[in-house]
């Protein structure tokens with residue numbers, strides 16, 4: 001067992017594309033953990049989707065052994081963190097498991113938005129932050145300028161920080177030496193009652209759930225009976241050990257300061273909550289670790305299969321995904337237009353998109369999803385409280401005494417030149433300005449109270465677009481407030497399409513309804529009869545468009561002889577038709593649903 005003074009627990013933080021994954025791979029390589037060939041599949045973010053989207057979704061950890069210049073061998077535990085606002089809570093738990101963070105700065109770019117946002121997160125956890133300046137192999141690199149920026153903007157000493165090329169493997173040892181010398185060794189009494197922080201878990205079909213944790217105090221042994229303090233569940237440890245790059249390395253015991261895993265025939269990851277405290281069942285610690293938060297779904301939508309007979313496949317797929325994703329919730333629902341499906345709850349829009357894509361790719365399902373919604377509280381005149389996560393269940397307006405919608409406390413950090421862009425954006429989204437603080441001469445922090453409904457769709461993207469990516473966003477639920485809500489129904493050819501109903505603030509209902517009708521008009525192919533598209537509140541129509549009658553001749557623009565091109569177009573039309581969904585009398589392609597989903601973009 002490594003002695004405590006030789007353990008270093010750290011993460012790597014960076015702005016996107018500054019070289020976090022490349023550096024992680026290099027560290028693994030230098031520590032002899034993996035061969036060049038194994039390296040080809042980048043190890044730390046190993047899900048296809050993560051790589052394509054350039055984000056890391058699940059936190060993971062790996063143990064490295066490093067023989068330092070002082071002759072000692074150190075145990076370095078690298079804990080990876082996800083990089084999106086939807087997963088902020090998971091990031092915070094991963095950081096809470098570390099004593100230090102390596103801050104990678106691309107020396108051709110200098111300090112960028114996420115450099116700052118991630119640094120603040122690390123500072124909140126009192127981590128020792130070690131800047132390193134990457135990509136010095138590029139002609140455009142100016143490490144000195146980047147160092148100056150880190151000193152001026154973030155206030156961290158940076159002049160002696162390592163200048164590296166993660167890609168070419170230049171100066172990587174300097175990073176390791178920096179970690180060994182400057183990240184504090186963990187503290188914590190190995191003889192105290194067990195107290196360990198769960199920062200991730202994963203489902204494995206052979207072992208059941210593999211729980212990743214960091215021990216703060218005490219010791220964990222194989223065979224020990226442990227208790228999860230938030231859920232109250234007890235388990236006997238079947239196996240515990242270290243997380244190596246290419247697999248798990250069982251050992252008899254792990255003690256204070258170490259990062260590792262255990263298995264205990266646990267059936268689903270929802271039994272092991274991120275942020276929970278593991279303790280000894282017979283000799284429990286007095287207080288759990290601070291900062292635990294139960295998972296809270298923020299966004300809901302209905303998910304259906306295009307082919308109704310695939311409903312059982314969808315259920316199996318969701319069950320499989322849930323084994324590994326405690327923040328995904330679902331329950332059956334049905335829709336007149338779409339048949340049987342599930343109402344699913346997500347942490348945010350990105351989480352929702354990732355799940356939808358995984359269902360389509362990994363389980364080969366063609367999906368139709370309804371408009372996303374938050375949870376509304378509706379108080380009826382008879383005193384009953386109805387929680388509505390599906391517009392379909394919105395009570396009749398005559399029975400409603402008042403309605404409330406969820407608000408979040410929004411925290412935006414950005415350079416001050418963007419304040420003029422950010423404020424109108426927040427106001428547009430019914431944001432209530434709270435205060436603004438200067439963090440230094442040119443960095444400000446803005447606080448708003450905003451309806452969650454206004455944030456979930458596109459706020460993060462819009463904020464980035466309006467600040468050249470420099471702003472960072474964080475939000476947490478702050479409570480419910482009364483709101484003038486209305487339910488808007490969509491009618492195609494006079495038939496209500498329940499899957500397209502939505503709930504909105506009255507002021508937003510009109511423009512949204514209009515855009516929805518326009519989008520539908522663009523996306524519904526002309527048919528043999530005229531189709532009125534209407535949006536209505538109660539019985540009152542508030543927007544209307546018409547799809548003119550006529551069949552679209554896809555060959556109209558294709559003059560002359562090329563048969564293959566004609567075939568292709570007809571093939572495409574056939575494919576399109578296959579995807580049509582019968583909604584009452586009207587055929588509506590899946591694309592129309594997807595297009596209206598992206599209404600705010």
Ligand SMILES: Nc1nc2c(ncn2[C@@H]2O[C@H](COP(=O)(O)OP(=O)(O)OP(=O)(O)O)[C@@H](O)[C@H]2O)c(=O)[nH]1
Nearest residue numbers: 014016017018019020021022054134135165166167
């Ligand atoms: N020239 C050069 N390119 C580098 C260096 N380090 C990383 N890159 C390149 O920069 C790009 C981004 O590197 P990643 O390691 O994926 O960056 P990241 O910070 O992990 O990005 P995300 O996972 O998207 O957050 C890749 O194309 C790398 O090959 C370097 O030292 N020199």
